[in-house]
Amino acid sequence: FPEILDGRVKTLHPAVHGGILARRDLPQHLAELAKNHIKTIDIVVVNLYPFIETVTQGKVSLDEALENIDIGGPTMIRSAAKNFPSILVIVDPEDYDIILQKLRRGSVDLAERKKLAHKAFQHVAIYDTAIAQYLSEKTFPEEMTIALKKAYDLRYGENPHQKAAFYLEQNVRQPQAVLASLKQISGPEISFNNLLDFDAALNILSNFTAPTVAIMKHTNSCGLASHANLAEAYRRALAGDPVAAFGGVVASNQVIDLATAREIDQTHYDAIIAPAVS
Incomplete structure (x- = not known):
């Protein structure tokens, strides 16, 4: 045939x-x-x-x-x-x-x-x-399937005894979320709680165009500040609650320069996210 x-x-x-x-x-x-x-x-x-x-x-x-x-x-x-x-x-x-x-x-x-x-x-x-x-032309169709692809395994879930993995939605109609585009440079495996803090930080930073730093802990903002000088923005964000900031996540909407990196290095954080590090 x-x-x-x-x-x-x-x-x-x-x-x-x-x-x-x-x-x-x-x-x-x-x-x-x-x-x-x-x-x-x-x-x-x-x-x-x-x-x-x-x-x-x-x-x-x-x-x-x-x-x-x-x-x-x-x-x-x-x-x-x-x-x-x-x-x-x-x-x-x-x-x-x-x-x-x-x-x-x-x-x-x-x-x-x-x-x-x-x-x-x-x-x-x-x-x-x-x-x-x-x-599909409907926002809310009668039936819908969601396709997910595993990006990577997480260090653990919400608690250390729980297993977790990070999945990305495969959607041809919507661009990939910013969270999915993050590239890990160094450090241990990311945990579920880290991802929650990343997401919360990125949502906050999306409202600012000026150099801004957010410090997150369990999805709550320990500090948030904007300043033309990024190092100063970090110092002001840390001043919001320097005790709670310990072990949290630092997020910047600008490239982290050497001066800012030295300031951040004085406190222990689980993770730091930024567009780049110079």
């Missing part, structure tokens, strides 16, 4: 999906394949059309966006993931070498196949969520 409709229909065919979905442990399935001259497919590796990359690169026409919606790819992924006891499904290039090495040593066990199937369904779910977000 040839591909048709400018390539819109290529893999949507019983010869493809029969070879993927047939259960190897059911003789009747294998008999049907043989009767219809369909070969089994043991590994499905799919790279989807770059829909998300296309619609987030700038102004894109609706026609271009629609042509980058993959139909056959997700269908093969779902078919293979459903039949994971018999099929290997791979959607992440990071898994190529790992799986290849295991195949060379013998085989991939059921537990690993199940993990790959989970990853495959999650991959397609995020892809479909992006398409739904792009086509």
Whole structure:
């Protein structure tokens, strides 16, 4: 069967999906394949059309966006993931070498196949969520899915005995939040409480254009000050509550210079956030 409709229909065919979905442990399935001259497919590796990359690169026409919606790819992924006891499904290039090495040593066990199937369904779910977000015109639709991707593990949750991780929302309609763009330069892993203080500090600083310093502790402002001289702004912020500031978070909306850094260094803080450090 040839591909048709400018390539819109290529893999949507019983010869493809029969070879993927047939259960190897059911003789009747294998008999049907043989009767219809369909070969089994043991590994499905799919790279989807770059829909998300296309619609987030700038102004894109609706026609271009629609042509980058993959139909056959997700269908093969779902078919293979459903039949994971018999099929290997791979959607992440990071898994190529790992799986290849295991195949060379013998085989991939059921537990690993199940993990790959989970990853495959999650991959397609995020892809479909992006398409739904792009086509949505309502602020509050009747149904909505939220796609999240883990940025990194946190040192701990609200308390040291709790585990936590930081996830970023994958939304093609909204730019990435400032909190997600922070780059850690040094120090231990960030904790959940650190992130809460970062968020509170950034929300406060967003209201100021003049050089401003905020000192946060458990989402409360221990001090806040603006001054043309950033070091002076820090000193005034610290004067708000120098006792509570200990172990908190210092945030600046300006590049931290050497003079300000020396002032900050006189007190212990969990973290310091700024556009840059000179």
